[in-house]
Amino acid sequence: MAMSTPGDIPRDFKHVRFLIVDESAATRRLLESMLVESGAELIDQAAYAAEAIRMMERIVYDVVLCDYRLGTGRDGQQLLEEVRYKGILTAHTLFVMVTAENTAQVVMGVLECHPDDYLSLPVTRLRLAARLGRLLRRREEIGEIEEALEERRHERVLALCDERMAAGCTEALELFRLKADAFVALGRLPQAEAIYVQVFAHRKAVWAGLGIGRVCYMSEDYAGAVSAFKQTLAAHPRQLDAYDWLARTQVLLEDHEAAHQTLIAAIELSPRSIRRQMAFGELALRDGQYRLAARAFGAAVALGGRSIYRTASNYIMLARALMQFDTGGALRSLRDLRHDFKNDPEARLRAAVAEYMVYRLAGEESGAQASYEEALKIYGGIDRGISPEAMVELARMLLARGEHAAAIEQMRKAIGSRYEDEALLQEVRAVFRNAGMEREGEDLIGQVRDDVVRLNNDGVHLAEEGRLEEAAELFRKALRDLPENHTINMNTAKVLLLRMKRDGGDEKNLRQAHECIERLRRQDPINGAVRRLALLYREVAGAV
Numbered sequence: 001m002a003m004s005t006p007g008d009i010p011r012d013f014k015h016v017r018f019l020i021v022d023e024s025a026a027t028r029r030l031l032e033s034m035l036v037e038s039g040a041e042l043i044d045q046a047a048y049a050a051e052a053i054r055m056m057e058r059i060v061y062d063v064v065l066c067d068y069r070l071g072t073g074r075d076g077q078q079l080l081e082e083v084r085y086k087g088i089l090t091a092h093t094l095f096v097m098v099t100a101e102n103t104a105q106v107v108m109g110v111l112e113c114h115p116d117d118y119l120s121l122p123v124t125r126l127r128l129a130a131r132l133g134r135l136l137r138r139r140e141e142i143g144e145i146e147e148a149l150e151e152r153r154h155e156r157v158l159a160l161c162d163e164r165m166a167a168g169c170t171e172a173l174e175l176f177r178l179k180a181d182a183f184v185a186l187g188r189l190p191q192a193e194a195i196y197v198q199v200f201a202h203r204k205a206v207w208a209g210l211g212i213g214r215v216c217y218m219s220e221d222y223a224g225a226v227s228a229f230k231q232t233l234a235a236h237p238r239q240l241d242a243y244d245w246l247a248r249t250q251v252l253l254e255d256h257e258a259a260h261q262t263l264i265a266a267i268e269l270s271p272r273s274i275r276r277q278m279a280f281g282e283l284a285l286r287d288g289q290y291r292l293a294a295r296a297f298g299a300a301v302a303l304g305g306r307s308i309y310r311t312a313s314n315y316i317m318l319a320r321a322l323m324q325f326d327t328g329g330a331l332r333s334l335r336d337l338r339h340d341f342k343n344d345p346e347a348r349l350r351a352a353v354a355e356y357m358v359y360r361l362a363g364e365e366s367g368a369q370a371s372y373e374e375a376l377k378i379y380g381g382i383d384r385g386i387s388p389e390a391m392v393e394l395a396r397m398l399l400a401r402g403e404h405a406a407a408i409e410q411m412r413k414a415i416g417s418r419y420e421d422e423a424l425l426q427e428v429r430a431v432f433r434n435a436g437m438e439r440e441g442e443d444l445i446g447q448v449r450d451d452v453v454r455l456n457n458d459g460v461h462l463a464e465e466g467r468l469e470e471a472a473e474l475f476r477k478a479l480r481d482l483p484e485n486h487t488i489n490m491n492t493a494k495v496l497l498l499r500m501k502r503d504g505g506d507e508k509n510l511r512q513a514h515e516c517i518e519r520l521r522r523q524d525p526i527n528g529a530v531r532r533l534a535l536l537y538r539e540v541a542g543a544v
Helices: 025-037 049-058 076-085 104-112 125-150 154-166 172-185 189-203 206-218 222-235 240-252 256-269 274-286 290-304 312-322 327-340 345-362 365-380 388-400 404-417 422-434 438-464 468-481 486-503 507-523 528-543
Strands: 017-021 042-046 063-066 094-099 117-120
Touching (some): 025 042, 025 125, 049 063, 049 076, 063 076, 063 125, 076 104, 094 125, 117 125, 125 154, 125 528, 172 189, 172 206, 189 206, 206 222, 206 240, 222 240, 274 290, 274 312, 290 312, 290 327, 312 327, 312 388, 327 345, 345 388, 388 422, 404 422, 438 486, 468 486, 468 507, 486 528
Parallel strands (some): 017 042, 017 063, 094 117
């Protein structure tokens, strides 16, 4: 082992468990030798993303060192997205991207995923050890707090932050961030804002500027939010989260042109973000800018590849934009959808429905009729229910054919499934408006929302009284009618898991809780509450 001074190696790596993920055996060996020279003994290797995921499912690593390029499968960015989506990556594991990629687009794309650190190759042993040492020391000091925040124990977060501050923790700025985030989660917005304002005034920290804007947004002070996000961008012109929040706020203020320009600026900085391309495409489509929308959704489809963000909706939206000026292109997009999702009956249903609309707009009645008949046949063969997006699309087709009762039933299910999703409700309103039924649409939204809120409140009340079996039965019944409702799935899983934690588990309840969590993951892969629910599931499942 090479001689070194005491300052070269910040800490002992003997008991730190590492996973190196790189398609190059030579690079894996190089990184391993550096870690061994720094005192590490527990080192595993994986060449590809699928192999790394299997290993991370079995072993809790302290540090994952991952290259960006991982052969023909998922890249390092997609690996990080997937392990977060599946709840495999918790606050305990540090994920460090180590790569020779240095193009601006790749670097910005990676940083958007918020790895714990990013190291450019070539890297020296001492630099690698120093960076890892700092990360591990930081985790030792605030890791317990981050885990408490991940588990939604917000009062515990506040107590631990105060305790660490009093003890002179070297990560004081991070403690302020965690404390402010806990205040936000608890709804104590003035206390959170005071921290954000103080830190941004003195340090111009990105998280503080974003925090001020988020507090204004949550308080419905949208003008204040716009000002805060612009100030954050003035201090940090490449901060992509600030662009996204600014565009979202501008849309709420009906300033679509400003939102349009904000998203264009962000896409120029980082064109590899699927979700940002989708946001831009949706805005362009809503404003009738069909060629721009087609370009954005075309990029989202192309970027999807093996990503967890690949979705049939992007193909549908691409076709919806293209059908306004390129019927052949729209139909090709839907053929691609059928091919890429050939084992997904809902995707094939949505393709058939979209084809009906394309043929109808083009005046090709025979093609429209064939697509309509195919859609009904596929729908009749689906026994697990369909997503709210598919329900709305099906209703659009039925309304176009004058089948109002069947269309309203689909809309009722869609609204009940996601009555809190304003984007979906706007789509529902647009469909009713285009059919000349705007008043009927608003009445239906109000009625369904009231019914679901009342049912959910009844279940929560039973759970709070400790009547978990009754609450579980009520939520199960609600789930049969509203299988895609986010809140119902969340509360069903939570009640089932709490009951099993209290009374002991059984396979049936465990299976249903898992199904709820998987639905929630499909709806929102990066939702923190869903990840915390997945952790509770793993805890209960391990005891069964």
